[in-house]
Amino acid sequence: MNNDSKDFFKLNITINRDSTFNLRLVLLRSLNREAKDSYSLVLVAKDGGNPPKTGTQKIIINVTDANDNAPEFTQKIYNVTIKENTAPMETILTVSASDKDLNENAKVSYRISEYNLNKDRLGDTFVMISETGELKVKSDFTALAGQVVRFFIEAYDHGVNPLYSQAEVVVNIEDDSNNAPKVTISFITAGNKGFVDIxxxxxxxxxxxxxxxxxxxxxxxxxxxxxxxxxHFSIVKISKGFKVVVNSILDREVLSTYNLTVTCSDKGTPVLSESASFLLHVTDIN
Structure with a gap:
């Protein structure tokens, strides 16, 4: 046997009472097919003559595969940025994993992990194609605009006792639309529509x-x-929205009706605004 074979195999010889021999090739340590998948040995028999005669027998040992390797992702973390209006069933990411085993033990499929805490919501939001590793969206992301969604995916093999590994997916959802504010004016006095008396x-x-x-x-x-x-008026921020308040002395004899316009603007690019108007009647005091 060559040197590397001697590390793994040993020949046990026992002599029978009738002077025949029992030969047993014994495995000394575990084999690793992924490191070496075959061994070539030569068995040499030598008699006791002078000079001795020899005979040889070549032995080829092929190491078959065991499912002892889990699939490995090409990345541990996948980062992807998408728009909030990404179309349903659009592919946003394709992952890949490989398995060092053979045949069914090396066939890899993909899934969203059952161990995610928010797995029910994830099931409504994403779908993973098991055969290809494509991650697709199932619904509109408007409600999640500006948020980051994190979850785990798995690659698993098709062995009798499947092995799997995990990777993390980080989805950054960009706010792709800048909408103008919606402005509504309301008054303390019930029934007032578009005017107030002060x-x-x-x-x-x-x-x-x-x-x-x-x-x-x-x-x-x-x-x-x-x-x-x-x-003559100013606007003040309150816990929910704003309020319009008096900012200087009013004189009905000078001006009895004000046409007031409230304009609200966001800080986006470009800035978007919306306005709402109402009439203010200054009532007389004697």
Missing amino acids: PENSMNNSFVAYVDVVDSDKGDDGVVDCSVSNS
């Missing part, structure tokens, strides 16, 4: 109207500030 002796900071602003965008696209068209 006594002429109203003090500074007296309440005039509520300004409700809705902007569903993320980041600066959803940051809104508002202004009012007349310097």
Whole structure:
């Protein structure tokens, strides 16, 4: 036997009572087909003559495959950035894994891991094609715009007792639309539609109207500030929206009706704005 074969195989010889021999080739340590898949040995028999006669027998040992290797992804973490309006069933990522085994033990398929904490939501959002490793989207991402979604995927082989490995997918969802704010004016007095009455002796900071602003965008696209068209009034940020308040002395005899316009603008690029107007009637005080 050559040197590398001697590390793995040994010939055990026992002599029978009738002077025949029992020969057993014994495995000394575990084999690794992925490192070496065959061994070539030469068995030499020598008699006791002078000079001795010899005979040889070549032995080829082929190492068959065992499913002792899990698939390995080409990356441990896959980062992908997509738009919030990515079309359903569009492929956003294709992953790949290889297995050092053979045949069914080396055939690799892919899936989203069952061990994800948010697996139900993931099932409604993404689908993985098991045969190709393609990750596709199933639904619109508008509600997730500006967010980052993280989850685990798995590559598994087709052995009798399948082995698998995991990788992490990080999906960055870009806010692809900058929508103008939606502005609604409302008043304390029930039934007022587009107007409000304010006594002429109203003090500074007296309440005039509520300004409700809705902007569903993320980041600066959803940051809104508002202004009012007349310097006799100002606009103040409150916990929910804004309010218009009196900012200086009102005199009905000078001006009895104000046409006020509230304009709300976001901080996106480009800046988008929306306005709403109402009439303010200054009521008389004797």
